[in-house]
Amino acid sequence: xGPYELLSLFFQFLDSFAFLVLATVGxxxxxxxxxxxxxxxxxxILVGAYATTLSFHSLADLGVPLALPIAMVVGVLVTMVFGLxxxxxxxxxxxxxxxxxxxxxxxxxxxxxxxxxIQFGNSIDNIAIPGGxxxxxxxxxxxxxxFLVGAAIAVLIGLYWLFTRxxxxxxxxxxxxxxxxxxxMGVDTDRMxxxxxxxxxxxxxxxxxxxxxxxxxxxxxxTGFLVEAFVTVVVGGTSVIVGTLLASGLLxxxxxxxxxxxxxxxxxxxxxxxxxxxxxxxxxxxxxGLVESWRQSRRESND
Amino acid sequence: MTNTVLERLRAPFEGPNTTGxxxxxxxxxxxxxxxxxxxxxxxxxxxxxxMSQYLAYAFLALSLCFIWGYCGIxxxxxVAFFGVAGYTFGIVxxxxxxxxxxxxxxxxxxxxxxAFAAILGYFMFYGGVRDVYVTIITLVVAVILHRFMGQTAxxxxxxxxxxxxxxxxxVGVPNDAIGFGSVGIDMTxxGLYYIMVGTLLATYLGxxALVNSQFGYxxxxxxxxxxxxxxxxxxxxxxxxxxxxxxxxxxxxxxxLYMFYSPGGYINPDVFSVSAAALPVxxxxxxxxxxxxxxxxxxxxxxxxxxxxxxxLSTGFELPALTPSLELxxxxxxxxxxxxxxxxxxxxxxxxxxxxEGVAPRIESTVHRVLERLERRREQRSxxxxxxxxTETEVPx
Numbered sequence: 001x002g003p004y005e006l007l008s009l010f011f012q013f014l015d016s017f018a019f020l021v022l023a024t025v026g027x028x029x030x031x032x033x034x035x036x037x038x039x040x041x042x043x044x045i046l047v048g049a050y051a052t053t054l055s056f057h058s059l060a061d062l063g064v065p066l067a068l069p070i071a072m073v074v075g076v077l078v079t080m081v082f083g084l085x086x087x088x089x090x091x092x093x094x095x096x097x098x099x100x101x102x103x104x105x106x107x108x109x110x111x112x113x114x115x116x117x118i119q120f121g122n123s124i125d126n127i128a129i130p131g132g133x134x135x136x137x138x139x140x141x142x143x144x145x146x147f148l149v150g151a152a153i154a155v156l157i158g159l160y161w162l163f164t165r166x167x168x169x170x171x172x173x174x175x176x177x178x179x180x181x182x183x184x185m186g187v188d189t190d191r192m193x194x195x196x197x198x199x200x201x202x203x204x205x206x207x208x209x210x211x212x213x214x215x216x217x218x219x220x221x222x223t224g225f226l227v228e229a230f231v232t233v234v235v236g237g238t239s240v241i242v243g244t245l246l247a248s249g250l251l252x253x254x255x256x257x258x259x260x261x262x263x264x265x266x267x268x269x270x271x272x273x274x275x276x277x278x279x280x281x282x283x284x285x286x287x288x289g290l291v292e293s294w295r296q297s298r299r300e301s302n303d
Numbered sequence: 304m305t306n307t308v309l310e311r312l313r314a315p316f317e318g319p320n321t322t323g324x325x326x327x328x329x330x331x332x333x334x335x336x337x338x339x340x341x342x343x344x345x346x347x348x349x350x351x352x353x354m355s356q357y358l359a360y361a362f363l364a365l366s367l368c369f370i371w372g373y374c375g376i377x378x379x380x381x382v383a384f385f386g387v388a389g390y391t392f393g394i395v396x397x398x399x400x401x402x403x404x405x406x407x408x409x410x411x412x413x414x415x416x417x418a419f420a421a422i423l424g425y426f427m428f429y430g431g432v433r434d435v436y437v438t439i440i441t442l443v444v445a446v447i448l449h450r451f452m453g454q455t456a457x458x459x460x461x462x463x464x465x466x467x468x469x470x471x472x473x474v475g476v477p478n479d480a481i482g483f484g485s486v487g488i489d490m491t492x493x494g495l496y497y498i499m500v501g502t503l504l505a506t507y508l509g510x511x512a513l514v515n516s517q518f519g520y521x522x523x524x525x526x527x528x529x530x531x532x533x534x535x536x537x538x539x540x541x542x543x544x545x546x547x548x549x550x551x552x553x554x555x556x557x558x559x560l561y562m563f564y565s566p567g568g569y570i571n572p573d574v575f576s577v578s579a580a581a582l583p584v585x586x587x588x589x590x591x592x593x594x595x596x597x598x599x600x601x602x603x604x605x606x607x608x609x610x611x612x613x614x615x616l617s618t619g620f621e622l623p624a625l626t627p628s629l630e631l632x633x634x635x636x637x638x639x640x641x642x643x644x645x646x647x648x649x650x651x652x653x654x655x656x657x658x659x660e661g662v663a664p665r666i667e668s669t670v671h672r673v674l675e676r677l678e679r680r681r682e683q684r685s686x687x688x689x690x691x692x693x694t695e696t697e698v699p700x
Contacts, residue, residue, distance in 0.1 A: 106581055110645075117641075234435075266451075273447050
């Protein structure tokens with residue numbers, strides 16, 4: 001394996017890693033905070049992607065400059081509003097009812113897939129990938145993929161800042177740790193839940209907006225995002241940032257490696273899912289649980 | 304005297320774990336069975352054939368109801384066992400061919416589905432995987448199977464004479480009769496229909512007896528509080544494994560019966576798709592996950608509705624975005640109809656929000672309440688009659 005092949009493999013890994021991080025964070029935040037698995041997460045991403053694509057085309061027709069960035073902002077905002085509406089009407093009745101919430105959000109997902117199909121047909125016009133290509137040896141890679149890696153890392157850093165350095169983050173963590181005590185200390189936990197759900201939706205919308213130029217969007221595309229996000233959250237465990245980061249790294253490796261070795265996306269995906277199943281079997285409470293128990297044992301040996 | 308014989312006959316099927324322990328329930332059930340038996344004579348041949356398909360699905364609903372409602376294991380991947388049994392049936396039946404081959408295919412398919420469930424269950428339950436993680440692993444298994452079977456289009460993907468066929472599916476599985484050599488029982492048309500009704504009734508009664516047995520109590524205890532049940536000395540891992548494995552058998556039976564129904568002996572990877580995987584969850588959630596009869600009824604009614612709604616809507620008003628995927632509806636599990644999925648999804652959402660326990664338990668409690676009220680009213684009336692008579696303490700019924 002020459003240097004070019006290694007570099008290409010490395011790019012493939014970065015690509016998988018960024019995809020997993022971006023597909024996962026929105027789901028992970030909602031799961032970590034409310035203990036609710038949002039099975040409509042893939043369709044939230046689609047809302048972002050559809051809103052971005054449609055507004056991009058109408059903006060480009062009007063000749064507006066910077067149409068893509070503006071369309072992406074529109075995509076994120078639309079998804080946030082969408083998340084807010086669903087939170088108020090449905091989700092807030094389901095907090096703490098894990099299995100019910102899964103079934104209910106699955107119902108939402110089915111409804112949305114079908115509504116998207118009825119409204120927009122089986123596919124919509126793509127956006128071209130912006131920016132040029134970086135080429136090395138016989139390989140080329142769009143710059144945009146590197147931009148996505150940067151975006152994934154920026155999102156993680158942003159969330160770290162949000163949850164550890166701001167007043168909101170403090171209240172959010174208090175709500176996760178002990179809802180009753182947080183309430184008695186004056187934290188409006190219902191509002192924390194609502195805000196968190198909207199942030200999670202916004203991140204899903206961002207993912208949709210960022211991947212709108214990369215993938216052809218169809219009503220079923222949400223399932224692809226969902227399954228990978230789903231296993232990454234579960235392998236990661238309840239800690240949003242550490243869990244997402246480590247799990248994306250762990251699952252990105254077999255995905256990129258097998259995809260590269262067999263030159264088949266399908267085998268990469270299957271390898272990733274198999275690794276995920278084994279990982280869940282070996283670490284039932286996710287990587288975060290493992291990190292947690294490792295920390296604890298270190299603390300005990302120090303005492 | 305006949306009363307006590309009937310009561311003794313009913314006893315093993317009744318208990319705290321089933322809805323419907325009254326004479327009225329058994330009468331309604333008997334009427335329902337009679338109605339199902341009479342259906343082919345009343346409805347057209349096509350409608351009866353469709354109903355065979357829904358009857359096959361009812362076993363899939365029962366399998367999820369059994370493991371989720373009674374043992375708390377929410378599996379999103381029951382279709383995996385359904386599909387594995389269907390494909391196994393196809394592979395064996397195509398390769399052996401005769402009536403003996405079809406009989407053998409039934410046995411092998413059920414065995415493979417059961418063994419698959421046992422291995423997966425052992426892997427999960429003895430590894431401490433619980434709750435939502437079980438749900439996710441089962442869904443991922445279905446998704447892996449979907450993607451894997453989808454790429455088996457090449458001619459190298461064949462077992463003997465049986466070509467897997469990728470997304471186009473496996474075709475021409477012999478499924479017309481079951482037996483030995485040249486002697487067989489007809490498994491087509493109304494014959495198949497009656498066999499399905501009989502098997503479904505037997506399975507339903509068997510499951511009722513099972514969930515009201517000692518093992519059923521242990522299942523429910525595991526569902527309610529696993530740690531406490533383990534404290535009392537029950538081997539909860541084994542209980543969950545046994546339940547999940549038997550659930551796999553039931554789903555496999557569903558897949559085998561589906562293959563007997565399937566026109567042209569056809570199965571494709573869409574049986575593993577996410578929208579197919581959603582169906583059992585929809586039936587059982589709406590029907591009532593702690594109610595076996597609720598799950599069966601919901602599967603029959605929802606699939607029937609799913610088939611009909613399209614006709615109703617397309618005659619009612621114009622649908623601009625009708626896609627050609629409609630042609631698939633007769634041969635795949637996936638509901639291809641445009642609006643039916645939206646409507647069924649909305650009903651599911653409504654049920655989860657308004658009556659989380661499902662429709663059948665709600666009907667039972669409503670009937671119960673109405674009967675109690677009638678009873679109370681009758682008592683009041685008899686009491687006032689007492690006061691008026693001022694002599695007797697008991698009024699004969």
